[in-house]
Amino acid sequence: MGTPAATGAPVTLTIDGVAVTVPGGTSVMRAAAEAGIPVPKLCATDSLDAFGSCRLCLVEIEGRAGTPASCTTPVAPGMVVHTQTDTLARLRRGVMELYISDHPLDCLTCAANGDCELQDMAGAVGLREVRYAAPEGGAMATHFQPRTHTGPNPQYRPKDTSNPYFTYDPAKCIVCNRCVRACEEVQGTFALTIEGRGWDSRVQAGAAGEDFLNSDCVSCGACVQACPTATLVENTVIETGTPDRAIVTTCAYCGVGCSFRAE
Numbered sequence: 001m002g003t004p005a006a007t008g009a010p011v012t013l014t015i016d017g018v019a020v021t022v023p024g025g026t027s028v029m030r031a032a033a034e035a036g037i038p039v040p041k042l043c044a045t046d047s048l049d050a051f052g053s054c055r056l057c058l059v060e061i062e063g064r065a066g067t068p069a070s071c072t073t074p075v076a077p078g079m080v081v082h083t084q085t086d087t088l089a090r091l092r093r094g095v096m097e098l099y100i101s102d103h104p105l106d107c108l109t110c111a112a113n114g115d116c117e118l119q120d121m122a123g124a125v126g127l128r129e130v131r132y133a134a135p136e137g138g139a140m141a142t143h144f145q146p147r148t149h150t151g152p153n154p155q156y157r158p159k160d161t162s163n164p165y166f167t168y169d170p171a172k173c174i175v176c177n178r179c180v181r182a183c184e185e186v187q188g189t190f191a192l193t194i195e196g197r198g199w200d201s202r203v204q205a206g207a208a209g210e211d212f213l214n215s216d217c218v219s220c221g222a223c224v225q226a227c228p229t230a231t232l233v234e235n236t237v238i239e240t241g242t243p244d245r246a247i248v249t250t251c252a253y254c255g256v257g258c259s260f261r262a263e
């Protein structure tokens with residue numbers, strides 16, 4: 001959450017009126033967590049380098065213009081941070097509204113129902129309605145203006161079921177890059193990348209046209225564990241639902257660190 005790892009001299013700042021002292025180089029998001037103040041987030045995790053792509057973790061810093069991402073903003077001595085203002089609430093709802101506007105709304109039958117960070121964050125930021133029309137091929141009910149983009153969402157591509165252990169559903173991808181970063185930073189495999197730009201962005205295993213099974217993917221499961229939605233889901237979860245409890249054992253035989261899960 002908000003890496004790189006902090007090792008600098010102690011820095012004291014104030015977040016929502018709470019004084020907190022953390023090592024220099026710590027992100028504002030991690031400092032807030034240290035102070036017991038949760039900040040909405042989707043692309044940040046405790047184990048991956050900060051990426052700053054989801055724009056949910058915006059904060060206001062006195063004396064500084066704009067609303068920087070707290071996961072990529074390092075603390076500074078005497079900094080005064082606000083994480084809960086009317087402006088931030090409006091901005092976060094707007095960001096989440098855009099995410100939901102082209103996300104399938106099959107929550108009740110989705111494998112990740114109840115274990116979905118997108119679902120959790122939509123609730124956390126108080127999103128109650130979405131004003132934008134669904135893209136062609138999308139599944140989103142709408143209210144007000146039609147969107148200006150008229151082509152099909154490139155993420156609505158067929159599921160990749162080539163891997164025997166997990167399924168990749170591009171329709172549910174929010175392009176947070178967590179799977180790509182997990183593949184690189186956790187496993188050092190570099191099997192995944194983001195293909196395209198903007199609207200055309202999507203996760204790609206291997207070269208264009210390859211699937212997971214025929215890519216360099218070693219089926220370690222790091223990407224599946226990193227995914228905040230049901231884009232990458234274990235096949236056992238799809239078939240039998242999310243278990244009440246599971247024991248995950250990481251194999252130490254080689255550097256890949258494959259995980260085995262008993263439910």
Ligand code: FES
Nearest residue numbers: 052054055057071
């Ligand atoms: Fe900071 Fe995503 S959590 S931008």
